[in-house]
Amino acid sequence: xxxxxxxxxxxxxxxxxxxxxxxxxxxxxxxxxxxxxxxxxxxxxxxxxxxxxxxxxxxxxxxxxxxxxxxxxxxxxxxxxxxxxxxxxxxxxxxxxxxxxxxxxxxxxxxxxxxxxxxxxxxxxxxxxxxxxxxxxxxxxxxxxxxxxxxxxxxxxxxxxxxxxxxxxxxxxxxxxxxxxxxxxxxxxxxxxxxxxxxxxxxxxxxxxxxxxxxxxxxxxxxxxxxxxxxxxxxxxxxxxxxxxxxxxxxxxxxxxxxxxxxxxxxxxxxxxxxxxxxxxxxxxxxxxxxxxxxxxxxxxxxxxxxxxxxxxxxxxxxxxxxxxxxxxxxxxxxxxxxxxxxxxxxxxxxxxxxxxxxxxxxxxxxxxxxxxxxxxxxxxxxxxxxxxxxxxxxxxxxxxxxxxxxxxxxxxxxxxxxxxxxxxxxxxxxxxxxxxxxxxxxxxxxxxxxxxxxxxxxxxxxxxxxxxxxxxxx
Amino acid sequence: xxxxxxxxxxxxxxxxxxxxxxxxxxxxxxxxxxxxxxxxxxxxxxxxxxxxxxxxxxxxxxxxxxxxxxxxxxxxxxxxxxxxxxxxxxxxxxxxxxxxxxxxxxxxxxxxxxxxxxxxxxxxxxxxxxxxxxxxxxxxxxxxxxxxxxxxxxxxxxxxxxxxxxxxxxxxxxxxxxxxxxxxxxxxxxxxxxxxxxxxxxxxxxxxxxxxxxxxxxxxxxxxxxxxxxxxxxxxxxxxxxx
Numbered sequence: 001x002x003x004x005x006x007x008x009x010x011x012x013x014x015x016x017x018x019x020x021x022x023x024x025x026x027x028x029x030x031x032x033x034x035x036x037x038x039x040x041x042x043x044x045x046x047x048x049x050x051x052x053x054x055x056x057x058x059x060x061x062x063x064x065x066x067x068x069x070x071x072x073x074x075x076x077x078x079x080x081x082x083x084x085x086x087x088x089x090x091x092x093x094x095x096x097x098x099x100x101x102x103x104x105x106x107x108x109x110x111x112x113x114x115x116x117x118x119x120x121x122x123x124x125x126x127x128x129x130x131x132x133x134x135x136x137x138x139x140x141x142x143x144x145x146x147x148x149x150x151x152x153x154x155x156x157x158x159x160x161x162x163x164x165x166x167x168x169x170x171x172x173x174x175x176x177x178x179x180x181x182x183x184x185x186x187x188x189x190x191x192x193x194x195x196x197x198x199x200x201x202x203x204x205x206x207x208x209x210x211x212x213x214x215x216x217x218x219x220x221x222x223x224x225x226x227x228x229x230x231x232x233x234x235x236x237x238x239x240x241x242x243x244x245x246x247x248x249x250x251x252x253x254x255x256x257x258x259x260x261x262x263x264x265x266x267x268x269x270x271x272x273x274x275x276x277x278x279x280x281x282x283x284x285x286x287x288x289x290x291x292x293x294x295x296x297x298x299x300x301x302x303x304x305x306x307x308x309x310x311x312x313x314x315x316x317x318x319x320x321x322x323x324x325x326x327x328x329x330x331x332x333x334x335x336x337x338x339x340x341x342x343x344x345x346x347x348x349x350x351x352x353x354x355x356x357x358x359x360x361x362x363x364x365x366x367x368x369x370x371x372x373x374x375x376x377x378x379x380x381x382x383x384x385x386x387x388x389x390x391x392x393x394x395x396x397x398x399x400x401x402x403x404x405x406x407x408x409x410x411x412x413x414x415x416x417x418x419x420x421x422x423x424x425x426x427x428x429x430x431x432x433x434x435x436x437x438x439x440x441x442x443x444x445x446x447x448x449x450x451x452x453x454x455x456x457x458x459x460x461x462x463x464x465x466x467x468x469x470x471x472x473x474x475x
Numbered sequence: 476x477x478x479x480x481x482x483x484x485x486x487x488x489x490x491x492x493x494x495x496x497x498x499x500x501x502x503x504x505x506x507x508x509x510x511x512x513x514x515x516x517x518x519x520x521x522x523x524x525x526x527x528x529x530x531x532x533x534x535x536x537x538x539x540x541x542x543x544x545x546x547x548x549x550x551x552x553x554x555x556x557x558x559x560x561x562x563x564x565x566x567x568x569x570x571x572x573x574x575x576x577x578x579x580x581x582x583x584x585x586x587x588x589x590x591x592x593x594x595x596x597x598x599x600x601x602x603x604x605x606x607x608x609x610x611x612x613x614x615x616x617x618x619x620x621x622x623x624x625x626x627x628x629x630x631x632x633x634x635x636x637x638x639x640x641x642x643x644x645x646x647x648x649x650x651x652x653x654x655x656x657x658x659x660x661x662x663x664x665x666x667x668x669x670x671x672x673x674x675x676x677x678x679x680x681x682x683x684x685x686x687x688x689x690x691x692x693x694x695x696x697x698x699x700x701x702x703x704x705x706x707x708x709x710x711x712x713x714x715x716x717x718x
Contacts, residue, residue, distance in 0.1 A: 009659065010658065010660070010661065013661060017661050017665050322648045323659075326665040326669075327662055359654075359655065360662075362650060362651065363615070363652055364615040364647075364648035365616075365618075365620060366646070384525075385523075385525030386525050386526075386527045386528075389524070389526050399526075402521060403526075406518075406530070406533065409484070409515045409518070409533050410533060419487075419488050434698065436699075443660075444656070444657040444661075445656060445657050447660055447661075447664065448664040448699060449664070449696050450695045450698040450699045451691070454488060454489060455490075455491055455492075458487050458488055458491055459482050459486060459491035460487055460512060461491075462494070463494075463498075463510045464512075
């Protein structure tokens with residue numbers, strides 16, 4: 001992730017909001033996955049119990065993370081793997097670079113991995129003269145286009161098939177006749193990728209889960225590219241955030257039901273690869289597990305924010321989010337977009353570098369409702385907003401206005417005076433019985449919305465007048 | 476029943492008609508309405524914008540104002556949501572155990588209007604008459620904080636003469652979101668655009684909801700478009716009678 005401040009969300013969102021093709025692509029894709037998910041989840045009578053179990057297991061992991069991590073290290077080592085600890089992105093990248101160099105490789109094939117994107121691994125390897133080749137179809141598209149992912153699960157969600165056809169004709173299918181039919185596009189990618197798999201000596205993957213008890217690591221995927229990377233090369237390097245732990249092997253029972261249904265809207269994903277260290281004569285003979293902190297222990301230390309680490313990267317919250325569906329992922333400025341990104345990124349990077357992200361939500365609560373591990377995203381958003389205002393300058397205009405208003409609302413007399421003042425002050429803005437243009441911070445409102453003027457009588461004035469009339473009548 | 480009306484500052488100041496309608500409706504159904512005049516604002520805007528500490532005096536003021544009421548009814552799902560879901564958090568933040576327990580005692584007595592009618596007073600048919608084509612927007616706080624479910628639709632469905640049309644994509648946020656509507660005005664307006672399209676697709680002449688805040692946002696957009704659809708709070712439709 002970059003070290004500078006992220007662009008402000010309201011500004012970054014403008015690009016996508018103005019792009020009608022992108023809006024169409026996003027709306028279609030998110031609605032399709034959203035509906036599939038709802039159907040698959042609806043099939044399970046014990047879905048709420050599964051969510052509760054998922055949440056409880058993850059809460060336990062966070063409570064005893066120190067112990068589980070050491071247990072994992074021991075189990076992986078026992079099974080013939082090597083465990084490395086990386087405090088931050090730089091440390092992780094130099095560990096990985098050294099490992100690739102030691103294996104004598106100039107190129108690595110990659111299983112789709114958010115964690116390696118988070119640390120900017122591809123660029124770091126490139127600087128060391130090593131080429132990383134993405135093998136997930138959508139990641140490949142993004143890599144070929146020189147763009148950034150805009151969705152956790154479907155990185156190229158912002159592109160439609162004719163855009164992908166044009167891209168392939170410029171890159172891996174140069175000079176070929178190609179229509180925009182998905183099977184044809186997939187075939188082109190498959191031919192290209194097969195060559196990459198067969199030629200690679202080293203693969204880099206992320207991990208969906210790792211079991212502390214057994215040292216088993218899991219990658220859950222759809223295309224089989226993961227299976228290729230995890231089995232063909234001689235050396236496998238897996239980069240995993242320290243929060244991805246599960247205590248016991250049997251916890252898969254819960255998570256392998258929660259994850260596919262929530263992410264792709266499938267009962268079970270096509271490929272689930274599990275491996276424990278190395279097996280002589282079968283698969284990679286050298287296995288490295290790089291455990292990454294990169295801000296996670298900072299998140300863990302926050303009692304409210306901690307639940308963010310429960311995330312299993314299913315992306316159900318992105319697909320249901322009305323903000324994400326319109327702005328797309330790039331506006332969030334990080335590899336973690338959507339509602340989960342709005343709470344994870346500021347906590348990983350530090351709030352001062354991403355302080356508009358906790359406000360990139362209408363607090364509609366849809367994300368919390370679909371989260372398979374019950375992360376109360378609105379609660380964390382509010383918590384982070386609280387942190388933002390606490391650390392804002394005393395001269396911040398919004399802060400001054402809010403504190404003033406709080407004083408007004410704390411006293412019925414001041415409140416009523418403010419109502420009257422508002423009725424008087426609005427005369428400057430009322431044209432033909434409606435307010436069509438507002439100044440300062442409120443200008444955004446009137447950009448597309450009219451406002452009815454404050455009525456002549458407030459409710460409390462009506463109430464008083466009515467009581468007075470009734471009293472008169474009864475006397 | 477003796478009902479303390481929690482009008483909400485928003486309705487008091489901007490939509491007094493909703494308060495008038497709520498009062499008339501409750502009185503018509505045989506309840507006695509009180510209006511504790513010391514009430515101001517529940518603090519939702521402060522809390523949701525991140526000024527949680529600043530909202531604590533408002534929480535305290537609310538608890539003092541409504542402390543003794545038998546039932547408290549508000550024509551706003553979102554302000555009731557504030558009390559029910561976030562008052563415990565504000566009270567905890569204050570570190571004042573007295574406030575924590577006062578909030579605990581208060582919460583079971585606070586109802587959104589429709590919720591009060593159906594769940595507490597046990598009426599669905601309130602004797603209303605409204606011969607218009609109406610579509611209902613389920614606000615986020617009605618759906619996902621208060622879990623009102625079918626309550627508003629059942630109340631509207633029992634209104635004489637009404638032609639009720641279902642709003643497509645009913646569970647999706649309209650894009651208001653309090654200060655979100657100005658802090659992220661472009662995104663808010665993009666969400667509004669889709670909501671307005673859904674409303675217009677129904678061919679309704681009236682858009683109804685349990686929150687005037689969302690209605691001010693959607694209605695503000697429809698008004699700018701001169702779309703010919705007016706917005707009405709649930710209370711205003713339920714208060715309307717044939718004679």
